[in-house]
Amino acid sequence: xxxxxxxxxxxxxxxxxxxxxxxxxxxxxxxxxxxxxxxxxxxxxxxxxxxxxxxxxxxxxxxxxxxxxxxxxxxxxxxxxxxxxxxxxxxxxxxxxxxxxxxxxxxx
Amino acid sequence: xxxxxxxxxxxxxxxxxxxxxxxxxxxxxxxxxxxxxxxxxxxxxxxxxxxxxxxxxxxxxxxxxxxxxxxxxxxxxxxxxxxxxxxxxxxxxxxxxxxxxxxxxxxxxxxxxxxxxxxxxxxxxxxxxxxxxxxxxxxxxxxxxxxxxxxxxxxxxxxxxxxxxxxxxxxxxxxxxxxxxxxxxxxxxxxxxxxxxxxxxxxxxxxxxxxxxxxxxx
Numbered sequence: 001x002x003x004x005x006x007x008x009x010x011x012x013x014x015x016x017x018x019x020x021x022x023x024x025x026x027x028x029x030x031x032x033x034x035x036x037x038x039x040x041x042x043x044x045x046x047x048x049x050x051x052x053x054x055x056x057x058x059x060x061x062x063x064x065x066x067x068x069x070x071x072x073x074x075x076x077x078x079x080x081x082x083x084x085x086x087x088x089x090x091x092x093x094x095x096x097x098x099x100x101x102x103x104x105x106x107x108x
Numbered sequence: 109x110x111x112x113x114x115x116x117x118x119x120x121x122x123x124x125x126x127x128x129x130x131x132x133x134x135x136x137x138x139x140x141x142x143x144x145x146x147x148x149x150x151x152x153x154x155x156x157x158x159x160x161x162x163x164x165x166x167x168x169x170x171x172x173x174x175x176x177x178x179x180x181x182x183x184x185x186x187x188x189x190x191x192x193x194x195x196x197x198x199x200x201x202x203x204x205x206x207x208x209x210x211x212x213x214x215x216x217x218x219x220x221x222x223x224x225x226x227x228x229x230x231x232x233x234x235x236x237x238x239x240x241x242x243x244x245x246x247x248x249x250x251x252x253x254x255x256x257x258x259x260x261x262x263x264x265x266x267x268x269x270x271x272x273x274x275x276x277x278x279x280x281x282x283x284x285x286x287x288x289x290x291x292x293x294x295x296x297x298x299x300x301x302x303x304x305x306x307x308x309x310x311x312x313x314x315x316x317x318x319x320x321x322x323x324x325x326x
Binding site for chain 2: 020058
């Protein structure tokens with residue numbers, strides 16, 4: 001790493017207004033799609049579709065509104081470390097409750 | 109912020125460059141947001157568990173929520189994320205008036221969200237759908253429907269608390285915005301507030317389908 005001059009202010013990466021408007025439109029369409037999909041009987045897939053749309057919308061917010069697209073790779077590393085911890089929480093919780101009946105122990 | 113305390117220099121003395129200062133601010137904010145993800149994550153985990161255990165109760169209780177108000181609030185919050193992003197952009201390009209106007213719009217939309225939420229909460233109290241001694245539910249499995257409403261108030265309440273804090277911070281940012289406190293070289297506070305606001309939007313993006321849209325085709 002070389003030390004940069006104090007006076008050398010970086011030119012900030014400025015996204016065009018049109019990008020923000022497009023992301024906004026995509027998010028609104030995603031919301032309409034979620035509501036519409038909820039009224040169609042897809043069986044177990046209703047849940048999967050709702051979550052898939054929510055994850056897609058979140059990705060747009062994180063990449064564009066939160067500028068992660070423009071950040072160094074340190075930031076995605078921090079985000080994924082947090083999501084990994086969340087995964088541990090969910091997997092262990094559901095594995096616990098999901099297998100409690102298997103032992104046949106009274107009261108479990 | 110360094111803008112206020114260091115007078116002429118908006119580069120804090122312990123940083124080598126504006127780039128390093130910005131990266132540190134962004135990293136710090138994201139570290140906080142990761143703890144927030146896990147904070148809300150505990151509630152989402154509890155929700156997933158109880159919904160998988162009592163699907164009937166959750167479906168019946170979810171149907172008492174007003175889908176139009178939920179969708180309206182989703183749109184309001186997405187709109188506020190857009191205005192927040194444009195406020196930060198105003199700082200990036202050094203346009204204080206744009207930042208001020210967009211922060212004001214974000215403040216208005218955030219308050220609208222809270223107003224709609226208040227209407228929804230009042231309706232829940234009116235119908236005795238608030239967990240506790242006066243809880244009453246006509247649908248099947250009322251005991252576990254109470255669990256749904258506990259999670260509903262816990263999750264949307266924690267979310268609303270984040271909104272209230274956000275709105276208060278936004279209100280405090282209006283004067284500095286007009287003064288031009290945030291410049292292309294240093295708008296780290298503004299950027300950090302943007303990250304916080306978008307995070308609150310992210311939580312709602314998951315809360316809306318999970319709370320309002322369970323088994324609506326039945």
